[in-house]
Amino acid sequence: MxxxxxxxxxxxxxxxxxxxxxxxxxxxxxxxxxxxxxxxxxxxxxxxxxxxxxxxxxxxxxxxxxxxxxxxxxxxxxxxxxxxxxxxxxxxxxxxxxxxxxxxxxxxxxxxxxxxxxxxxxxxxxxxxxxxxxxxxxxxxxxxxxxxxxxxxxxxxxxxxxxxxxxxxxxxxxxxxxxxxxxxxxxxxxxxxxxxxxxxxxxxxxxxxxxxxxxxxxxxxxxxxxxxxxxxxxxxxxxxxxxxxGRRFRTGQLAGQEPEGALLPVDYGAVHPALYVPRNGDSGGGPETAALIEFDLVYSRLVDGLYLAFSGDRTALPTAVHGMHALKHRAVALMRTPLPGDPAHTLCPRFSYLPPGDREKLARQAGELRRQSR
The missing domain is CATH 1.20.1260.10 (Ferritin, core subunit, four-helix bundle)
Known part of the structure; x- marks a missing residue:
């Protein structure tokens, strides 16, 4: 090198x-x-x-x-x-x-x-x-x-x-x-x-x-x-x-070689067809946009929790780990939701960190979008 x-x-x-x-x-x-x-x-x-x-x-x-x-x-x-x-x-x-x-x-x-x-x-x-x-x-x-x-x-x-x-x-x-x-x-x-x-x-x-x-x-x-x-x-x-x-390495094989061991089946058809749409993109508004914003809010709090843990807060890391479970449930829910205007795809989490000063406004926006869709 x-x-x-x-x-x-x-x-x-x-x-x-x-x-x-x-x-x-x-x-x-x-x-x-x-x-x-x-x-x-x-x-x-x-x-x-x-x-x-x-x-x-x-x-x-x-x-x-x-x-x-x-x-x-x-x-x-x-x-x-x-x-x-x-x-x-x-x-x-x-x-x-x-x-x-x-x-x-x-x-x-x-x-x-x-x-x-x-x-x-x-x-x-x-x-x-x-x-x-x-x-x-x-x-x-x-x-x-x-x-x-x-x-x-x-x-x-x-x-x-x-x-x-x-x-x-x-x-x-x-x-x-x-x-x-x-x-x-x-x-x-x-x-x-x-x-x-x-x-x-x-x-x-x-x-x-x-x-x-x-x-x-x-x-x-x-x-x-x-x-x-x-x-x-x-x-x-x-x-x-x-x-x-789609194969495991055999014992003794080198990392630069092609794996030649047991099969590792991967079915790419058994996957939700999520399509990433950036925050400034068109996700159609409504409850779908609300769900994307809510995911980003949970993700942002999770990142904050990790940094708190890294800064010496002993209670923050277990809380952040539990936050990852909540994040997973929201992500899976997004990926089961059809993308407005494109039913061949589903929503994809954006993992967008929201600055703390913007979160209250975005939470209100998500709530308003949900109310409008009722």
């Missing part, structure tokens, strides 16, 4: 970690849209794969937040200044073309489909589908891959001139006991060593996997990567390759 654009100081390192939380958050709605589009009781293997990755993305958000807290900075959804940009937001807005990482491509909210799974594989591929990192045009921030971005963070964490030992504090850490589901463990960060361990966990499990790891065994796991059920939580890239090919 070519050398990534360096992080120049402690304040820029903190901004990078704020954006790292956002990088992990940005993939979750992409995966959840596909997961929630699966009709009840169908595609159980695919659902298990996607759900397992989502839970680990939650873990990765938590790990990045713990590192940031240990550096004395509180995780925040507010825009940051980074690499010459004055207002980079950690919060995704779909369809998303990342200003931070050029190679990742456009992140779209799609039901489970070959196009969606191709997108998953591209996100998690070490070079986002390119054969060589030099094929990727650098973006304005200088990072072509997620791996380059995390490499810059790790390099800065190793540098005592940027991160002296005295800057690390064991503060506002989310403990492992509050992490729900998936493999891996939360690392409580108290020094340089534990900070680097947290970043390595993010990279090894998911995005940021170095290209040379394609020559590793696809199903390479540690004791921490095995669930009690026996499910092996190997890299996100390998799991999504299995989903795309």
């Amino acid at each position: 070519t050398r990534s654009t360096p992080v120049s100081g402690l304040s820029e390192l903190k901004a990078a970690l704020q954006l790292a939380i956002g990088v992990e958050l940005s993939t979750i709605p992409v995966y959840l849209t596909a997961l929630y589009s699966i009709r009840e009781g169908r595609n159980t293997g695919a659902a298990q794969t996607i759900r397992s990755v989502v839970m680990e993305e939650m873990l990765h958000m938590t790990l990045a937040a713990n590192v940031l807290n240990a550096l004395g900075e509180t995780p925040s959804p507010e825009p940051v200044a980074f690499q010459g940009h004055r207002n980079l937001s950690p919060l995704p807005d779909y369809p998303l073309d990342s200003p931070l990482i050029s190679g990742i491509g456009t992140l779209r909210l799609l039901p489970l489909s070959p196009q969606a799974v191709d997108g998953f594989v591209r996100i998690e591929h070490p070079l986002h589908g390119a054969a060589d990192v030099r094929e990727i045009e650098p973006g304005s921030c200088g990072y072509r891959t997620i791996g380059e971005f995390y490499d810059a963070i790790a390099t800065a964490l190793k540098d005592p001139a940027i991160c002296p030992d005295t800057v690390f504090r064991h503060r506002n850490q989310v403990p492992d006991t509050q992490y729900y589901g998936g493999a891996g463990h939360v690392v409580e960060v108290r020094d340089r060593s534990s900070a680097l361990k947290a970043i390595r966990t993010i990279v090894d499990e998911g995005e940021g996997l170095p290209p040379e790891h394609l020559e590793d065994e696809a199903k390479k796991v540690t004791t921490e990567d095995r669930l009690r059920s026996g499910w092996q939580m190997y890299s996100h890239y390998a799991r999504f390759r299995e989903l795309r090919t």
Whole structure:
């Protein structure tokens, strides 16, 4: 891998970690849209794969937040200044073309489909589908891959001139006991060593996997990567390759090879045909628009709850986890609702974060739309 654009100081390192939380958050709605589009009781293997990755993305958000807290900075959804940009937001807005990482491509909210799974594989591929990192045009921030971005963070964490030992504090850490589901463990960060361990966990499990790891065994796991059920939580890239090919990796196969093991059937017909319509698009008004707004309100409160948890509120994370269940029920209800004017499709959740100052007005709008439809 070519050398990534360096992080120049402690304040820029903190901004990078704020954006790292956002990088992990940005993939979750992409995966959840596909997961929630699966009709009840169908595609159980695919659902298990996607759900397992989502839970680990939650873990990765938590790990990045713990590192940031240990550096004395509180995780925040507010825009940051980074690499010459004055207002980079950690919060995704779909369809998303990342200003931070050029190679990742456009992140779209799609039901489970070959196009969606191709997108998953591209996100998690070490070079986002390119054969060589030099094929990727650098973006304005200088990072072509997620791996380059995390490499810059790790390099800065190793540098005592940027991160002296005295800057690390064991503060506002989310403990492992509050992490729900998936493999891996939360690392409580108290020094340089534990900070680097947290970043390595993010990279090894998911995005940021170095290209040379394609020559590793696809199903390479540690004791921490095995669930009690026996499910092996190997890299996100390998799991999504299995989903795309419809086969599991055999033991001993390399991550860069085509899976040749047991069948993993995926029925793309057993999926709600949801179609994403942006907030400024025409969704027809009425109760359908109200339902979309109400989903965004629930999602926004969920994101707020996660940031509260990352800021030291021990009661916020369990509440946020329960909020995810409410979000799922609303998403499934949307995906069962015909899109006005296009009965071949159904509504698709937008996962649009609403600024707190706009929420009361939008809640009133949703209520009025429901009253008008009675």
